[in-house]
Amino acid sequence: MATSTVENYLKQLFLEQQANEGRMIPMGRLAGAMGVVPGTATSMVKALSDSGLVEYEPRAGVRLTHSGEQLALHVLRRHRLVELFLVEALQLDWSVVHDEADMLEHALSDRVLERIDAVLGHPTTDPHGCPIPTSKGLLHEPRRLSLADCPLNVPQSVARVLDQDPEFLKFVNRQGLKPGALVTVEKREPAAQAVLIRIGRREEMSLGIEAAAQILVGPLAATAKPRRRKSENIPVTS
Numbered sequence: 001m002a003t004s005t006v007e008n009y010l011k012q013l014f015l016e017q018q019a020n021e022g023r024m025i026p027m028g029r030l031a032g033a034m035g036v037v038p039g040t041a042t043s044m045v046k047a048l049s050d051s052g053l054v055e056y057e058p059r060a061g062v063r064l065t066h067s068g069e070q071l072a073l074h075v076l077r078r079h080r081l082v083e084l085f086l087v088e089a090l091q092l093d094w095s096v097v098h099d100e101a102d103m104l105e106h107a108l109s110d111r112v113l114e115r116i117d118a119v120l121g122h123p124t125t126d127p128h129g130c131p132i133p134t135s136k137g138l139l140h141e142p143r144r145l146s147l148a149d150c151p152l153n154v155p156q157s158v159a160r161v162l163d164q165d166p167e168f169l170k171f172v173n174r175q176g177l178k179p180g181a182l183v184t185v186e187k188r189e190p191a192a193q194a195v196l197i198r199i200g201r202r203e204e205m206s207l208g209i210e211a212a213a214q215i216l217v218g219p220l221a222a223t224a225k226p227r228r229r230k231s232e233n234i235p236v237t238s
Helices: 004-019 027-034 038-050 066-088 097-104 110-119 166-175
Strands: 054-057 061-064 156-161 182-189 194-199 205-208 215-218
Touching: 004 027, 004 038, 004 061, 004 066, 027 038, 027 061, 038 054, 038 061, 061 066, 066 097, 066 110, 156 166
Parallel strands: none
Antiparallel strands: 054 061, 156 182, 156 215, 182 194, 194 205
């Protein structure tokens, strides 16, 4: 049974690989993401390699094996389902649930996790719009454009917020840019590093290009409402 530290490394490696198009992750990058010194990360990676969960090449970096990826997806599923449960069932603010889920994701049994999934209606995305892996370890992650590069003057629906820093999420919430919100990019000002957007029918506002890049959008019909999976006929047991 994997420890919480092992699960955290595998989950972070999966996220880093997503951002790096599946390529090997340099040890320095992994150490920085985990908040440890390179030597600590290297020791853990060697142990993961011995367990068949990663491929490690000293000069190239590290990459998940199939077994490591499946375990990482299981952890990610727990994390994102817990986030949604905390928001929808316990009504916690979406800006605080990431850290809470980091702790709870290691404590849940599969029975409790699947019951949470059923109670929530088999959701496909978490509160921030991140896709939730299925119980079979599948992850559907459509390619999205952001407010920094989507077409001008075409109404879009906010699909996902990448930056989950609490202060950024509070800002997004204040501006009404949570997933499902209607937004139109009307102009970009490269010299000012700004994007001019209209949220719904409100007045035009300016958003920094870096912040705009953290907000992914998609066609209205595909992202206007949170999607739910069809029931997987999970039995309810006492």
